[in-house]
């Protein structure tokens with residue numbers, strides 16, 4: 153089995169709960185002789201219930217109502233239409249996070265609420281960049297909890313990458329400053345910075361991020377190059393609220409969505425893409441280090457819609 157096939161299998165396997173849920177929500181709406189307004193309404197509702205968002209639900213409804221449809225509505229055909237519409241929305245946002253900053257290092261700030269999978273995602277990103285032969289460094293800028301610092305250190309050890317960390321309650325901006333200086337001096341390509349993700353205290357978070365930005369700007373006016381928000385797909389609509397809050401506060405430049413394997417709510421990825429149009433750099437479909445990847449819009453759309461993959 154080559155790498156592409158096994159990743160695809162993981163993707164389709166991981167999203168099975170999401171596509172099964174979609175099928176459940178659509179039960180009874182297939183194989184109806186007439187595609188009347190009531191059935192269209194019910195299909196639209198089923199798609200909203202599947203977390204795909206109102207805009208996607210309306211798109212699919214419009215496609216079905218176009219009049220081109222005068223056969224019996226089979227499950228296969230409906231899933232195919234859903235997959236096509238999802239692919240259109242995902243294609244422009246499916247963007248891997250490339251390392252292209254010059255001068256190096258590229259500074260990536262990672263934010264996200266506790267439990268979103270932020271630490272694991274940082275480790276997975278680091279692993280991906282190491283695989284591409286980039287020099288990687290981590291910085292423990294989430295000084296709010298000692299456990300977060302400890303966890304990141306364990307990952308740095310396991311991956312064999314340098315880490316700059318301070319003490320609990322330490323100054324995040326100071327740590328980031330040291331990290332950029334060390335990364336620059338040692339020819340590091342990518343510096344991934346764990347930052348606090350406190351939703352409860354927006355002002356404090358904003359002040360801290362503003363300070364980190366000021367300090368970074370002094371060393372390199374282009375930094376931070378990326379601000380990634382990590383979202384837990386299992387939180388469904390809540391993930392959308394987090395984008396709403398963090399988007400401006402933290403000037404988010406892109407998203408990573410985790411835990412798509414453990415949830416029936418994977419449709420939220422589509423709702424997020426359609427509503428916010430932020431690049432989605434990668435998705436998490438498991439706890440293993442290789443379970444975070446950039447995705448292919450077509451494969452992803454077919455995995456969510458539950459159509460067979462074909463190319």
Ligand SMILES: Nc1nc2c(ncn2[C@@H]2O[C@H](COP(=O)(O)OP(=O)(O)OP(=O)(O)O)[C@@H](O)[C@H]2O)c(=O)[nH]1
Nearest residue numbers: 266267268269270271272410411414436437438439
């Ligand atoms: N199934 C699955 N689990 C994941 C994924 N990403 C992260 N996790 C798990 O989610 C849990 C929380 O991940 P962390 O990386 O510790 O999350 P965090 O946001 O840093 O959370 P705190 O350490 O509590 O702040 C861990 O058990 C991870 O293994 C994923 O894509 N799929």
